[in-house]
Amino acid sequence: DVWDSPVFDEHEQVCLFSDAPTGLKCIVAIHSTRLGPACGGTRFRPYQSDREALDDALRLSRAMSYKSALAGLPVGGGKSVIIGDPRAIKNRALLHAYGRCINRIGASFATGEDVGMSVADVETVAEVSPYIAGTSANSGDPSIPTAIGVMHGLRAVVKWRFDQDGFHGMRVAVQGLGAVGRGVAERLHAEGAQLIVADIREDAVAAAVEQLGARAVPVSDIHRADADVFAPCALGGVITEASAREIRARAVAGAANNQLADALAGQILAERGILFAPDYVLNAGGIISGMQALNTIPGREEAKVPPLEESLAAIHDRLMRIFARADAQGKTPAEAAEQLARDIIGRGR
Ligand code: NAD
Numbered sequence: 001d002v003w004d005s006p007v008f009d010e011h012e013q014v015c016l017f018s019d020a021p022t023g024l025k026c027i028v029a030i031h032s033t034r035l036g037p038a039c040g041g042t043r044f045r046p047y048q049s050d051r052e053a054l055d056d057a058l059r060l061s062r063a064m065s066y067k068s069a070l071a072g073l074p075v076g077g078g079k080s081v082i083i084g085d086p087r088a089i090k091n092r093a094l095l096h097a098y099g100r101c102i103n104r105i106g107a108s109f110a111t112g113e114d115v116g117m118s119v120a121d122v123e124t125v126a127e128v129s130p131y132i133a134g135t136s137a138n139s140g141d142p143s144i145p146t147a148i149g150v151m152h153g154l155r156a157v158v159k160w161r162f163d164q165d166g167f168h169g170m171r172v173a174v175q176g177l178g179a180v181g182r183g184v185a186e187r188l189h190a191e192g193a194q195l196i197v198a199d200i201r202e203d204a205v206a207a208a209v210e211q212l213g214a215r216a217v218p219v220s221d222i223h224r225a226d227a228d229v230f231a232p233c234a235l236g237g238v239i240t241e242a243s244a245r246e247i248r249a250r251a252v253a254g255a256a257n258n259q260l261a262d263a264l265a266g267q268i269l270a271e272r273g274i275l276f277a278p279d280y281v282l283n284a285g286g287i288i289s290g291m292q293a294l295n296t297i298p299g300r301e302e303a304k305v306p307p308l309e310e311s312l313a314a315i316h317d318r319l320m321r322i323f324a325r326a327d328a329q330g331k332t333p334a335e336a337a338e339q340l341a342r343d344i345i346g347r348g349r
Contacts, residue, residue: 007058012038014057015105019097023089024082025050026098029057030109031077032065034348038078038109039287040064041142042098042125042132044116046085057081059236059258064287066341067280070318073291073305074349078109086116092124099129107131112290113142115235133290142286147183149285149312150231150255153277154188156319157229157253161275168192173217173227173249176234177204180255180283184233185212198222199234224248232256232279239276244268253277260334270332278337281319285312 002008013030030038040061047053057079065077082098084090102111102125112134113122119141122134134142154172158164167188173196174185185195185208195214198221199205208214217225223232223243230249232238236258239247244265252259252274259279260266269276288311305311326336 002054005055005058007055007062009058009062011058011061013105013108014054015101017098017101017104019094019101022091022094022097023084024094024097024101025084026080026082026101027054027057028080028102028105028109029054029061029078030105031058031061031079032345033076033108034345035065035069035073036075036349037107038064038076039068039073039290040077040079040111041114041286042080042082042111042117043114044082044084044086044090044121046088047081047083050083053081053083056236063257063280065345066278066338067284068287069341069344070281070337071284071288071311071314073287075110075287075291076345078111079114080109080111082116090116090121095121095124096128099125099127099132102131103129105131112286141179142289143179143183145285145289145308145312146180146255146283147187147285149288149315150180150184150233150253150282151187152313152315153282153319154184154229154231154253156316156323157251157275157277160320160323161251162228166191169194170229171196171227172229172231173197173222173225174208174214175199175219175222175230175232175238175254176256177201177208178233181231181233182208184231184255185214189213196222196225196227229253232259237261239265239269241265241268244272244274247272247274249274251275251277253282254279255283257283263334266332266334275323276333277319278322278334280341281315281322281337284315288312 060079177199189212197214224246231254233255240261326333
């Protein structure tokens, strides 16, 4: 039932790889190469089932197509997932085997870091594959530009929903204090926001309480915290039909990919008057910074991308335009953003 699955969106190519000596099992999903090579990170997770891993790869690769199209980047969308507990099975031999797998796809797919993969892991894969970016020698850790981009998006959300410039006094509930969530929390704190935080890692929560004056709440309560903005920065699928009914914030905007579990969750937010900022617009900073490397490749003058700071700042205006378009068309921002992305992809290169 792969072809009929709701997350199979006419993907161009889906590859399943295994390497018995190292225990590697991975799925690479290429959603679209119409605008350029499919780009998307590598996620390393202990999925409960192969089906869950496939769905994640399909969903995430589609979101990558939308993300790059809306950011005006000359690339398509893809994603790779490695199945297994990175703490248990990740080692040099497995990462090399992974690099050899993506070499077989060749130039139509390029990847980088995502959840479960570090810059050091990317560098290990890069020893055998030219199709991985994000080593410290090129674009480096994408979580920093991602956090900066999320801040530009949050600024647009606060302006649109509360007609306020900046974060002074805003109560923001941050779910997940990892590479991006912590970066967002630090910047919000520096700009006068009051933080409410949750993470399954107690050390990360303790540090935010001590260093950023945050108030900690249990992981199960962060989505219904008494906040102005709920910022999901952990994993996807957090806005379900049930959680959408419990959110007390008036806006949802964060870094996590695929925050809406399904379209119904988005509808419920809209019915409750809660502004949802499409995640792939907010969290494009990582791919935008990765694409800066394109500017140094000779012969790609036609595909130059604007300088990093300018590209990250553009997230603010792009989101404002999507909110305005959604209002004008009586759609949710997620629907308006998706339509816009599909139009851009449909026009092709
Ligand atoms: P990360 O692994 O560094 O951080 C995730 C954090 O979430 C960890 O601290 C983890 O303990 C916490 N967490 C996990 N489950 C949780 C739960 N149930 N409740 C609360 N906290 C929980 O990952 P990251 O790089 O910060 O990425 C975060 C999200 O942003 C992911 O969805 C990722 O796909 C997305 N994203 C990241 C980037 C990037 O550049 N790193 C770019 C675009 C999108």
